[in-house]
Amino acid sequence: MSARLRTHSAASRRPATLASAKVATPVLRTVGVIGAGRVGATLGAALVAAGHRVVAASGSSGASRARLALLLPTVPRRPAAEVARAATDLLLIAVPDDSLAGVVAGLAADGALRPGQVVAHTSGAHGLAVLEPASAAGARPLALHPAMTFAGTPDDLGRLPGISYGVTAPADLRPLAARLVADLGGVPEWIAEADRPLYHAALAHGANHLVTLVNEAADRLRDAGVGQPEKVLAPLLRAALENALRLGDDALTGPVSRGDAGTVRRHLARLAATAPESVESYLVLARRTADRAVAAGRLRPVDAAALLGVLDDYRSGVAA
Numbered sequence: 001m002s003a004r005l006r007t008h009s010a011a012s013r014r015p016a017t018l019a020s021a022k023v024a025t026p027v028l029r030t031v032g033v034i035g036a037g038r039v040g041a042t043l044g045a046a047l048v049a050a051g052h053r054v055v056a057a058s059g060s061s062g063a064s065r066a067r068l069a070l071l072l073p074t075v076p077r078r079p080a081a082e083v084a085r086a087a088t089d090l091l092l093i094a095v096p097d098d099s100l101a102g103v104v105a106g107l108a109a110d111g112a113l114r115p116g117q118v119v120a121h122t123s124g125a126h127g128l129a130v131l132e133p134a135s136a137a138g139a140r141p142l143a144l145h146p147a148m149t150f151a152g153t154p155d156d157l158g159r160l161p162g163i164s165y166g167v168t169a170p171a172d173l174r175p176l177a178a179r180l181v182a183d184l185g186g187v188p189e190w191i192a193e194a195d196r197p198l199y200h201a202a203l204a205h206g207a208n209h210l211v212t213l214v215n216e217a218a219d220r221l222r223d224a225g226v227g228q229p230e231k232v233l234a235p236l237l238r239a240a241l242e243n244a245l246r247l248g249d250d251a252l253t254g255p256v257s258r259g260d261a262g263t264v265r266r267h268l269a270r271l272a273a274t275a276p277e278s279v280e281s282y283l284v285l286a287r288r289t290a291d292r293a294v295a296a297g298r299l300r301p302v303d304a305a306a307l308l309g310v311l312d313d314y315r316s317g318v319a320a
């Protein structure tokens with residue numbers, strides 16, 4: 001365990017109970033943030049709020065400077081290598097996924113990383129492999145992905161309590177990772193290195209494609225003459241989301257769940273005429289919805305046959 005990792009002073013004063021065993025986990029104190037972007041600036045501010053000392057942060061664009069002024073106003077802005085050298089306990093790297101490998105390799109090549117220092121990144125798609133140059137320098141690698149969407153404003157801080165963090169960590173670093181996540185108000189979800197791409201695909205499929213789906217629905221309502229689509233969609237979509245999270249495939253309603261082929265055919269005909277760009281995604285999602293409904297026992301295969309025929313006809317261009 002690094003000599004730079006200290007125990008909580010409050011913890012050391014408590015009696016030896018289960019609670020004190022928990023708080024006796026070493027805490028990180030001196031932190032640097034490379035990338036004062038949406039995530040870096042927000043997590044940096046949350047670490048400060050939890051009692052850690054953020055000693056430097058990097059970011060050169062106007063947006064990063066503005067976020068630093070807003071969320072980390074007392075933290076000096078420094079070049080990335082200087083941030084790494086100043087971050088004696090924890091270096092948090094929150095740069096775009098595709099820049100991460102180059103940033104880590106560059107810091108290692110500059111000799112900016114040190115043995116015992118925890119080097120963490122916030123990418124969902126990457127695990128520990130991308131931190132290999134840091135590990136080779138003796139640093140301790142940690143993948144710490146907040147399962148949340150960040151805009152880089154103070155509102156983000158209010159959304160941190162209770163969120164999950166997809167954590168990949170060597171076994172000996174797990175207690176410290178759990179402590180760090182707890183300090184951020186979150187809950188660790190341990191993800192195996194090989195499962196990082198699947199973990200991230202699931203979150204992107206759910207959260208990012210949900211945004212596209214909602215905006216597609218709003219656009220088609222506008223096409224149908226609805227002035228404020230969000231007013232129509234908000235209660236319906238909230239209920240659908242809550243039901244899906246609670247009931248899984250049993251939450252499904254609508255024409256696909258009933259095998260109502262005629263309705264689906266009319267949907268596709270009108271979409272093809274009004275918004276052909278929406279037909280492909282409707283077909284793919286209707287097919288996947290039908291398959292899931294059959295597998296879950298919500299739709300009998302015999303009732304699905306006509307519906308699947310309509311979808312196949314559109315796919316092969318027969319009905320288009």
Ligand SMILES: NC(=O)c1ccc[n+]([C@@H]2O[C@H](COP(=O)([O-])OP(=O)(O)OC[C@H]3O[C@@H](n4cnc5c(N)ncnc54)[C@H](OP(=O)(O)O)[C@@H]3O)[C@@H](O)[C@H]2O)c1
Pocket residue numbers: 034035036037038039040058059060061062063064065080094095096097099103122123124145146147148149150151152
């Ligand atoms: N945004 C989200 O909702 C979210 C949620 C969970 C996880 N993440 C993950 O968190 C990471 C950061 O995402 P973000 O949305 O915070 O990105 P962002 O807002 O675009 O910020 C990126 C930051 O990295 C800096 N940067 C870019 N390229 C760099 C390089 N080559 N060397 C050093 N610094 C560099 C930028 O500095 P400049 O100002 O100089 O450009 C900026 O401060 C990504 O891995 C992302 O997948 C994002």
